[in-house]
Amino acid sequence: MVKEERLQLILEQLTKDNKVQLTEMSRILNVSEDTVRRDIKELDVQGLLKAVRGGAIPTSTIPQHYRDREKYDVSHKLRMAEKAIPFLKNGQTIFMDGGTSVLAVAQMLPRDLKIQVVTNSFPVADVLEDHPNAEVIFAGGRLYKTAFTTIGQQAIDTIRNVRANIYFFGVSSIHTIGLTARSYEDSLVKRNMVENSQQIIALSTLEKIDTAESFFICPITKVDVLITEADSDNEKLQPYRDLGLKVV
Structure with a gap:
């Protein structure tokens, strides 16, 4: 599975469960937890989620200004x-x-x-x-x-x-x-x-x-x-x- 597919699946899981867990995503994607952790970090940098210990949670969608x-x-x-x-x-x-x-x-x-x-x-x-x-x-x-x-x-x-x-x-x-x-x-x-x-x-x-x-x-x-x-x-x-x- 290419990285872009993994990132999309992580975001879909976040939308579904309102959270992402490293162990579960590692099983779903059939990759190591370190790979999932790097993918989550990349999505965090893009502002699409917030990385936390053991996984990720959503960021607020409320307007900033x-x-x-x-x-x-x-x-x-x-x-x-x-x-x-x-x-x-x-x-x-x-x-x-x-x-x-x-x-x-x-x-x-x-x-x-x-x-x-x-x-x-x-x-x-x-x-x-x-x-x-x-x-x-x-x-x-x-x-x-x-x-x-x-x-x-x-x-x-x-x-x-x-x-x-x-x-x-x-x-x-x-x-x-x-x-x-x-x-x-x-x-x-x-x-x-x-x-x-x-x-x-x-x-x-x-x-x-x-x-x-x-x-x-x-x-x-x-x-x-x-x-x-x-x-x-x-x-x-x-x-x-x-x-x-x-x-x-």
């Missing part, structure tokens, strides 16, 4: 925001990153809620500008144009000086191995928000579940609550319930 994401899957983001609001109380300090699902939460904040928001997101800061009871601390830094957020040491220094009650984490990709991001510097900002928060609430559509990107943020066990647009008993979310996450 903020302008594309803000109009994508809007109804599901509103559903997640509705689920997120009950976690908020007067007097809390909240981290909000640049996820468009997090922006939906900011847009839905009750007008009488007295809260302090620390964010690196220009859209979140803009939405909260006229909220009568939300104090906003903006983590300045270098503009990450793809996401309309700030990144870099200045943003991280601001985050490190805050102890937040909740971090509303806008997920790019989530898997039982952990949470990942497409940008290295974005992953550093999010990692510091994780480390300086009492409770991590991840907002993710089902489309992002069981996918991975290149840059590791934190293990899945750091997440306390996983909010999706689906019912909490959705079968796809069972592995996360098994790991102790509260699924909403």
Whole structure:
């Protein structure tokens, strides 16, 4: 079997099972695990999957640029925001990153809620500008144009000086191995928000579940609550319930 045929079969197996295992593909293709590993690495470089220990999993197909994401899957983001609001109380300090699902939460904040928001997101800061009871601390830094957020040491220094009650984490990709991001510097900002928060609430559509990107943020066990647009008993979310996450 020529390499191009192997690569196609690996992608077909990934589409079928939402994962690829070295041992199984070695048997299916009748080649060594080292050969499968090299094939997976090549597909990873092409951005067609994400290589992990023992095989591969899908990458997220969500649009990358903020302008594309803000109009994508809007109804599901509103559903997640509705689920997120009950976690908020007067007097809390909240981290909000640049996820468009997090922006939906900011847009839905009750007008009488007295809260302090620390964010690196220009859209979140803009939405909260006229909220009568939300104090906003903006983590300045270098503009990450793809996401309309700030990144870099200045943003991280601001985050490190805050102890937040909740971090509303806008997920790019989530898997039982952990949470990942497409940008290295974005992953550093999010990692510091994780480390300086009492409770991590991840907002993710089902489309992002069981996918991975290149840059590791934190293990899945750091997440306390996983909010999706689906019912909490959705079968796809069972592995996360098994790991102790509260699924909403």
